[in-house]
Amino acid sequence: MSTEYIATEDKSYALTRPNPPLSFMLSSRNSKRKPLLHFDGRVNRPLRYSRNQRSPFEDDQDGNAILEPIIFEDGFLFVPKTNPVLQHFLSLHPGNGEIFVEINKEKDAMEEVDRLSAEVDALVKAKELDIDMLETVARVMLGAKVDKMTSSELKRDVLVYAKREPLRFLDMLSDPMLKFQATVSKFFDEGLLRMRNNGRDVYFNLPGNKSKMLTVPYGENPTFIVSSYLQSDEGLETYKLLERNLQE
Numbered sequence: 001m002s003t004e005y006i007a008t009e010d011k012s013y014a015l016t017r018p019n020p021p022l023s024f025m026l027s028s029r030n031s032k033r034k035p036l037l038h039f040d041g042r043v044n045r046p047l048r049y050s051r052n053q054r055s056p057f058e059d060d061q062d063g064n065a066i067l068e069p070i071i072f073e074d075g076f077l078f079v080p081k082t083n084p085v086l087q088h089f090l091s092l093h094p095g096n097g098e099i100f101v102e103i104n105k106e107k108d109a110m111e112e113v114d115r116l117s118a119e120v121d122a123l124v125k126a127k128e129l130d131i132d133m134l135e136t137v138a139r140v141m142l143g144a145k146v147d148k149m150t151s152s153e154l155k156r157d158v159l160v161y162a163k164r165e166p167l168r169f170l171d172m173l174s175d176p177m178l179k180f181q182a183t184v185s186k187f188f189d190e191g192l193l194r195m196r197n198n199g200r201d202v203y204f205n206l207p208g209n210k211s212k213m214l215t216v217p218y219g220e221n222p223t224f225i226v227s228s229y230l231q232s233d234e235g236l237e238t239y240k241l242l243e244r245n246l247q248e
Helices: 084-092 105-128 131-142 151-164 166-173 178-189 222-230 236-247
Strands: 011-015 023-026 037-039 044-046 070-073 076-079 100-102 193-196 201-204 212-215
Touching: 011 070, 011 084, 076 084, 084 100, 105 151, 105 166, 131 151, 131 166, 131 178, 151 166, 178 193, 178 222, 178 236, 201 222, 212 222, 222 236
Parallel strands: none
Antiparallel strands: 011 076, 011 100, 023 070, 037 044, 070 076, 193 201, 201 212
16 A cells, blocks of 8 residues: 655646647556556556545555546646645656646746846846957857947847856856957957868968868867867967967
8 A cells, every 4th residue: 555645735737848738638547558657666556546546556546436537728737735646646647747847836936036146147247347358258159240349239249148148158257268269269250260161170361371270070169179279289389370460
């Protein structure tokens, strides 16, 4: 026999699909065609929802089980604490977390607070950036041609990005590679480096040097790959050469 489940509060559930149907019937009993089982640590036990039974396990139920459908209306299902067997059944259902989830208002509120806090922090940081750092962020995060943008346009675009991607923005600001990658982006902007062969290869575009620098691995960001190379012992002199040409 199973330990009796005690319901202490009403619960609500929601379908996980983005556009749920007006009405959705959840599988409520085990069958050969559609197994509905729960592993209790020892064996797989068949599940069956019956409101007049005290357990959702079929092997705990008597022969007088009255079956009734479990129907989500407009993507939602409300289960009062007066129906503990359905709450227990849904907590054990294999579709819990995949087909549907329990609505946890406290958890949702905490996640929303965390999101809003990160957004506020990101916007404050973005507002405090000086023009040089705005250009750095715009080059690396937005891939923008900052030389053709006004300071107001830079501020606007960086603020919009910080609001849209606050966690990524804050992580990037703390990345020591940020300024270095911004310099590499400028090498491309100023035409000292060029992409060829459909963005697969990076070539020098210097007076007397049009040779290939490296090949960008499939799926990788060219700026990141070039930055990594220029920070290596092998690429340090190349970086100094490019920086001199940038300042001329």
